[in-house]
Amino acid sequence: MDKGEQQAEAIKRAALEMGADVVGIARARDWEAFVPEGYRPYDLLPEASSVVVVGARGPTAGAWRSPNPRVMEVLGLDFANDRAIAALTGHIESEYGHYAIQAPGLSVAGHQPPFSYMLAAVLAGLGTRSFAANIVLNPRYGLLYYSACITTLELPADPRLEQDVCPHPMCVQTYRHTGKTPCIAVCDSNDGGCLDGTIDEDGHIESVYYDRERCTSRAMNFGPVAFQKVLAQVVSEEDAARQESIIHSDFFARASSGVSFYKESVAQCFECMRVCPIGRQERKLK
Numbered sequence: 001m002d003k004g005e006q007q008a009e010a011i012k013r014a015a016l017e018m019g020a021d022v023v024g025i026a027r028a029r030d031w032e033a034f035v036p037e038g039y040r041p042y043d044l045l046p047e048a049s050s051v052v053v054v055g056a057r058g059p060t061a062g063a064w065r066s067p068n069p070r071v072m073e074v075l076g077l078d079f080a081n082d083r084a085i086a087a088l089t090g091h092i093e094s095e096y097g098h099y100a101i102q103a104p105g106l107s108v109a110g111h112q113p114p115f116s117y118m119l120a121a122v123l124a125g126l127g128t129r130s131f132a133a134n135i136v137l138n139p140r141y142g143l144l145y146y147s148a149c150i151t152t153l154e155l156p157a158d159p160r161l162e163q164d165v166c167p168h169p170m171c172v173q174t175y176r177h178t179g180k181t182p183c184i185a186v187c188d189s190n191d192g193g194c195l196d197g198t199i200d201e202d203g204h205i206e207s208v209y210y211d212r213e214r215c216t217s218r219a220m221n222f223g224p225v226a227f228q229k230v231l232a233q234v235v236s237e238e239d240a241a242r243q244e245s246i247i248h249s250d251f252f253a254r255a256s257s258g259v260s261f262y263k264e265s266v267a268q269c270f271e272c273m274r275v276c277p278i279g280r281q282e283r284k285l286k
């Protein structure tokens with residue numbers, strides 16, 4: 001093992017000890033083929049050479065099993081991937097003497113973050129995009145939450161996955177019989193939902209349709225976005241009684257609370273992931 005490989009191994013071990021379920025490394029220059037200038041690792045950190053990506057499970061197996069879907073919504077996850085990457089970023093600077101930053105994956109304008117964790121996860125060999133809202137599925141865990149650290153430390157990169165994780169063979173069979181995969185069936189764009197797509201003769205994704213705006217309005221009503229939405233509703237309401245009832249509604253209370261405790265609500269819809277067979281095995285406990 002050469003020095004770079006040893007460093008990569010040690011960094012991956014540290015990331016797992018810090019709470020990540022999976023960790024992979026990508027080359028900073030690989031972004032060039034996928035995103036425009038301004039969104040590449042070296043646009044965010046000069047001389048960036050590597051991107052270390054961690055993924056962690058969000059809701060526990062028990063939360064997925066709860067018959068009350070709101071349990072998933074309000075678990076208030078202090079995301080393990082964020083904790084791990086914050087610790088790992090400092091660790092790389094102190095242990096290896098190289099610059100490191102947490103990649104900025106939160107949106108700064110609309111739904112557009114300066115850095116895509118989804119692309120990072122794919123380039124680091126941790127998963128591939130799926131029919132379900134383009135979510136990057138990991139072959140072992142399915143849905144994971146990703147974070148990344150950009151560093152000037154040169155590390156050997158992991159290969160990308162050779163096989164697409166989605167569609168699962170079971171979904172291909174379902175599609176052959178019904179014309180829909182399980183995720184498309186629960187959120188069909190032809191029936192008021194957000195998803196559609198086709199599978200080719202070899203069982204691979206042929207085309208994908210995802211209505212992000214519709215999904216966001218249903219699944220992402222938390223934090224500042226929800227507060228802005230409900231505040232606009234309150235100030236434009238002319239009926240005083242109705243205005244008061246909005247202010248005292250559960251949604252307004254949650255949106256106000258979410259401004260302070262941003263992570264107390266994770267998302268409001270997990271239905272496309274609930275029916276997905278990828279990662280289900282990992283959620284089977286006693």
Ligand code: SF4
Nearest residue numbers: 187215219269271272
């Ligand atoms: S999160 Fe919900 S609304 Fe969004 S694509 Fe999945 S099932 Fe549809």
Ligand code: SF4
Nearest residue numbers: 166168171181183276
């Ligand atoms: S249910 Fe999961 S594996 Fe199957 S098509 Fe949808 S995202 Fe892919």
